[in-house]
Amino acid sequence: MSDSNNSIHEPCKACAQENARFRCGNCKSIWYCSKECQKTDWKNHKPNCNYDAEKLISIVVVNGDEVFDQKVPKFEVDPTNGWIPCVITEMIGIPVMVKRWAPYTKQPHRELGIFYMVDPVSGLAGTEWQMGCGVIAFAQMNKTDFPVQLFWDLYSYIYTLMDYYGDENFDYEKFKKNQLNYKSFREYQIEEHKLQGIID
Incomplete structure (x- = not known):
């Protein structure tokens, strides 16, 4: 034990x-x-x-400001077992899903899960996420490992996308075509990794 x-x-x-x-x-x-x-x-x-090590998978767990990886059996990340798809990451080309273990509404503290749950049209997350995420976990839908670095890369990219929603001339169709795709994310990721000294 x-x-x-x-x-x-x-x-x-x-x-x-x-x-x-x-x-x-x-x-x-x-x-x-x-x-x-x-x-x-x-x-x-x-x-x-x-x-069986072959049956384990890495997911990312978020608890307030704390982010860490967790090995769990692959059967625990079955999409039918309480996981919710993250629409914006799917549009970016990396289908991710989230599961909520301990929801609560205490504030203030930084909620890292909010950006993963934003609606791609409005740029806002639902009120159930804005009022406190609780302990949440992220996994890739294809049941491959979800590294903490990839979590931060996606989080950072989505965070930068929020600036577009503040533009009074915001055009969703143009935004979707130019920003919500894997190519744009990957270009951003490569540049960020260079700045951070991360070797891809």
Whole structure:
């Protein structure tokens, strides 16, 4: 059993208590609130306890200002399992989805998830995101690793796009054609990486 402070806290598999802090040290996919609960559930969990590095995937977890990568089993990023597509990243050419684990409305603090959830027409995120994102995670729809650097690259690009929405002569169709595509994002990414000294 491993203790993880920077993790997505699921309910305990044995007693359903919220925010279980321990997970199975073998498969890394089941959470418990105590060693006692893990022992109680072992008979049920043992047949499905399979650790396979090929079945793990990196996602990005955001908690307020904290951003970190997390390895989870690929089955956890099934698009039908509570994940919401990020429309603007899909238009950019990198389909990303988000899942919300612990929504709350406390302010103030910087909400990094807002820019991923903006509507590409209005440039605004829904009120459910503006009032506090809580603990959220991002994954690529194709179930490949989602590096933290790519998260920041997309975030930074979307952030710069917000300037276009403030222009009184904003033309969405022109904006969509020129900015909401992979080529424009990639050009921006390459330039930013050069400035940061990152080798692609």
